[in-house]
Amino acid sequence: MSNNTNPLKIAGHDYQSRLLVGTGKYKDIEQTRAAIEASGAEIVTVAIRRTNIGQNPGEPNLLDVLPPSQYTILPNTAGCYTAEDALRTCRLARELLDGHSLVKLEVLGDPKTLYPDMQATFIAAEQLVKENFQVMVYCMDDPIACKRLEEMGCVAVMPLAAPIGSGLGIQNRYNILTIVENAKVPILVDAGVGTASDAAIAMELGCDGVLMNTAIAEAKDPVLMARAMKKAIEAGREAFLAGRMPRRRYASASSPLDGTIN
Amino acid sequence: MSNNTNPLKIAGHDYQSRLLVGTGKYKDIEQTRAAIEASGAEIVTVAIRRTNIGQNPGEPNLLDVLPPSQYTILPNTAGCYTAEDALRTCRLARELLDGHSLVKLEVLGDPKTLYPDMQATFIAAEQLVKENFQVMVYCMDDPIACKRLEEMGCVAVMPLAAPIGSGLGIQNRYNILTIVENAKVPILVDAGVGTASDAAIAMELGCDGVLMNTAIAEAKDPVLMARAMKKAIEAGREAFLAGRMPRRRYASASSPLDGTIN
Amino acid sequence: MSNNTNPLKIAGHDYQSRLLVGTGKYKDIEQTRAAIEASGAEIVTVAIRRTNIGQNPGEPNLLDVLPPSQYTILPNTAGCYTAEDALRTCRLARELLDGHSLVKLEVLGDPKTLYPDMQATFIAAEQLVKENFQVMVYCMDDPIACKRLEEMGCVAVMPLAAPIGSGLGIQNRYNILTIVENAKVPILVDAGVGTASDAAIAMELGCDGVLMNTAIAEAKDPVLMARAMKKAIEAGREAFLAGRMPRRRYASASSPLDGTIN
């Protein structure tokens, strides 16, 4: 059996899990912890937000249940609609995480679709690379743009499957396939996965991993769905490595034709 | 986390695995054994064929590597185009397996599609039930016919996803969904699965299990694909039980909107 | 340009239009008339129902606005759940239409899906052929069953695209394609078309025609939709005859590559 334990390599680090998860939308911090543990994810995204002045200091902190010692914390720039806001957010994140420079860049173009503003994304990506950030970039499923982002020095390129939180699954498989074929850095599908088979399909297309949040957090049973996603990612990866059978329009018998009684 | 370890119940027996596999099309008997072990399947189908008179008696026998003590052997009627041939094959199978009466009935209508002849299938199913066989029946994805077969006393109904050995995946999801909603006996998708995500989709539709052969045997690496299928079936089952998020046409942010800097 | 005016031949009659329409669900009889005129249909289906005793005799009668002199009236057996009811309905229809023996047979299996009961359909079809009816038969998209109905002597076979009135479009294109390839009698897609492109797709698959009702009657503007359907059927037929381009995964320039300035 071919070895399918080759790890996912991002910015020089090896990860055994190819499932990356967000930490938003959970009922509470305990459900967050339990779901992320069940997912087996090693990279978890967080948002950077203003402290609520005067909030109860005793309140548990996200990074207490997801310690950077155990998880790779991936701060994102969710909510940023300009390159400048994204840059400031990344700089704050790096200070917050003691110089950890891996960031997920997203510069949004519109609140209805939460699709990226690719022009602003290019500007922010270029500057972040200059400032020695290791940039994982959320982008359109545009093969030309994805290649450009790789050439700029992004450490991972993360085309969307469908709108963030839509759960519609991969809308354009040809684009994802083309992006994967052209890539020299990891390609992770980011956003739009709705259920386990969507994640498996992304991996069967040859993606190096999948980043999701809503599909787990908004399932009726997030912890069980997290476990399902872990298996779906592994199943899709192994199916990709195993090499699927060819599609045929007509049937092909599984049992031998000769030796039937009559 | 809701308990997803409820077993698959067929004819009064409990099975932990919801993946059923065929034993045809493998390179050799050792590959058959290894792939089936990797699949975790507990029910394996076999064909009933004339002994090759004068074959080397030392040649390993399928049932030596898949001992009925360890696996539930499911003899099929593959290759039968009449109810009568299917009946004779089932009777021989029962004698061959020391009275074990679980059979997979398929009466084929045409060698190009290997689709079932439903009229002949009804006739054979009715007679087999009379003769106290426990009938698992391969059939069209026709909700009315599937219900009829259940009413006749079949212990499991197995609508096709696509032509046997085509690897096209589920062609009509609405039919499978309707069949599942109407059923009181296990519904297993039989035939047409091509890769891991196809199996996950069948389970997400609420099927009780999936029976496949070509998708594993004709993968470039059958043993690795068998492992992928095991995980895909579990992933799809757990996703079904976990209750997927609703689909939305537009985006829904995973990170909170307030507290962004500016 | 290849001649695409070869008519649709059913039971020895030539029809210029390949769109057959139902007459149910319209706002009133005038809208029925206007929509059917706009559709260009020559064959229209009607239901056979008990006269409302004591209804206003002046009330306009469907056959007054759709005179059998101008339209081929196709009585259906909608609402029949047994072969016997379907037979009685067909006999009444033939008397009602002065011996006109063309009927649309449908024997339903279940009110939720309105899918045909194929066993009962076979029984009714066989008997109707014996009684010299010209049987156009509503059936599952089951290639084996469709061939059987042709062999029984049905003059047209009408597999469903999706449940009656669902508007979901063709759910299983491979089945329709296979049915068409095997057929010696006209294959008409019956039921499930929702909009113009669905009708075009049916024709591009090689179907000889399409029968629809809800897609027109439940459009916001039924008369305009009827006109759209007329064009869609012609477009799909001509595209089928014209022979579509091959699909390619990659691009192929429409403009010559040489002679570009630089």
Added chain:
Amino acid sequence: MSNNTNPLKIAGHDYQSRLLVGTGKYKDIEQTRAAIEASGAEIVTVAIRRTNIGQNPGEPNLLDVLPPSQYTILPNTAGCYTAEDALRTCRLARELLDGHSLVKLEVLGDPKTLYPDMQATFIAAEQLVKENFQVMVYCMDDPIACKRLEEMGCVAVMPLAAPIGSGLGIQNRYNILTIVENAKVPILVDAGVGTASDAAIAMELGCDGVLMNTAIAEAKDPVLMARAMKKAIEAGREAFLAGRMPRRRYASASSPLDGTIN
């Protein structure tokens, strides 16, 4: 019946036809002429290329059979991989066509996909608008980018359905739908249509028109396919205006339920 004869308005001109066609890939100039006539198109694209020095002067010229007096000639920048080449090509085209300033801008990113380089496309579009060109722009199906191009002053935005010449049909319907909903200028699907139903689907999504070349030129019978496309565009447009029926998962009878005999 609602009026569906509202014309397509581009840069202040009214067009009755919503089908725009290319002039490449035909067998000869006579087939080009015949197919374009059959298509009913009023806007036809042409490429700008170096004259073949010393070619036979008697050779018929494309613009002789497609006189600008009768057709709106739309010169494209096919084959240009930089903004600069596209600009030079547009300036030459304007001189060639006596100051006619309507152009189809395409700046390509890669010869395998012929997908646009959106960064270069923005630069070229901005400059062309400054130079008073009326820019119809080929672009990704990216709702944010399409809105930006509209805001820059492009007179029509033309997202791709699939790679040029692929015939794969619309790959991402949600994107096209979103682009249409956001737009104040005409949205034309450009590239990727393969057969009549693909064109109808584009129009049903609310697009203002479709531009195609290969689907007609590479059909076995281009003239018949051109006619099919003309009808498909009208059918799709009328279906869009007529307002399709809602999709339903279950059946809805077309014939009344009461009054059935029994």
Added chain:
Amino acid sequence: MKLQVNGDVLELPEPCNLDNLIQHLGLSGRRLAVEMNGEIIPRSEYAARQLSDGDQLEIVQAIGGG
């Protein structure tokens, strides 16, 4: 006598033939078909067909349907 017409009971004085019944029901001149005790009655025979107590009749017409 008592007839069953389209599922309802109808009381009529004898003698009465099918033609009389159709007039009585106000259906004269309409395009109809009649099944009497499971048998189709040709239009031409309406006048000749005497009805008797307990006869089961189905009188149908064409209406809009798909």
Added chain:
Amino acid sequence: MKLQVNGDVLELPEPCNLDNLIQHLGLSGRRLAVEMNGEIIPRSEYAARQLSDGDQLEIVQAIGGG
């Protein structure tokens, strides 16, 4: 006597029972099932079953199939 075994003609000296036949065919000890003239023969009866001219036999085993 002439037997038909799995579609082929086989000539054997009488007397011969089903057990002898299976030995003769080198199939002893294998997991088999036998249909003789359309009837399934239980394994336990092989020795008791005398074969006679014209008997039709099907001898089957399980092989890989889906």
Added chain:
Amino acid sequence: MKLQVNGDVLELPEPCNLDNLIQHLGLSGRRLAVEMNGEIIPRSEYAARQLSDGDQLEIVQAIGGG
């Protein structure tokens, strides 16, 4: 003096350094990052950074997000 902290105006007596402010806000010991007048302030410099009237501060933390 008047400071702008996370978009709100905050009035504090001088002298006051960044460390004092964080204590005042009850955020001591929490994992934070601070941007002061557009510049990131390293944690090690909080005590050394005197605040003056009109300073703009952003104090952020990590929260759940996807």
Added chain:
Amino acid sequence: MKLQVNGDVLELPEPCNLDNLIQHLGLSGRRLAVEMNGEIIPRSEYAARQLSDGDQLEIVQAIGGG
């Protein structure tokens, strides 16, 4: 003098204007556009435009394209 025309070198005797060149190339009367050293030359100016050694010309026409 040496000109570059559509990427090829062309040798012509001076004096020669753009109009002469087009005649020389057998392109008179055809629907063309000309770019000379990166600048579009209006048709009306062809006769007035003297060519000189090293001039770069692009002469284009419309052809079939999508």
